[in-house]
Amino acid sequence: MRGKEPTLLLLISPDSVEEALDCAKAAEHLDIVDVKKPDEGSLGANFPWVIREIRDAVPADKPVSATVGDVPFKPGTVAQAALGAAVSGASYIKVGLYGCTTPEQAVEVMRGVVRAVKDHRPDALVVASGYADAHRIGCVNPLALPDIARRAGCDAAMLDTAIKDGTGLFDHLPADVCAEFVRLAHAADLLAALAGSVKAADLGTLTRIGTDIVGVRGAVCEGGDRNAGRIQPHLVAAFRAEMDRHAREAAAAADVAAIAAAG
């Protein structure tokens, strides 16, 4: 699934049609528009008609992702909700495994989601998301996510933070643990997605460890405020510029290493 040259994709999460239109203005700088409802939780689900309107509002070549929620251990309920997101036009379906306390529960939920979504739209990508701060909410361990996603037939494993209190991904999981998450996901032929109050200063590490998708909201909202602030196209452009700078540096370092290895 992944290309020869690993590329970090930028996923931005608007919470309304108005914000999605701001994303559309910055469409050249982002890769995936992710519909969520932050006031219903870290991966809060939005209404089906909002997903549909956002799908219609952003350029057709930009995939639309939708979150199904910070879900309970209720496989039937979650599968039906995931189908709702797919029917509404999302081609990435993200599920936050908030209420799953064991890998077995998480696999059961995600198997239902994969079947519900792919029976309707075989090319849709299903993303199993855990939480870097799982220790604060008692759900499955972050490093269990790649194996959960593989066993359930998902396309990607993701980590976000459950509690948005100013702490971020790397406050809860050191870079070497995030690197292990990416390694495990790639070993299972999955995309590795990371989020959680990620800032531009984190992009060097995320690039270096081979992350495939970075999910962002707060860092591209005015004042860095994911709740009161609104997504700003110029902040999306600046964030992308920083991603591109790190990608160029990583490519140059890889070239130097290859030349050194060749003797």
Ligand SMILES: O=C[C@H](O)COP(=O)(O)O
């Ligand atoms: O999927 C990505 C999340 O919306 C990230 O939001 P955040 O950057 O405000 O933590």
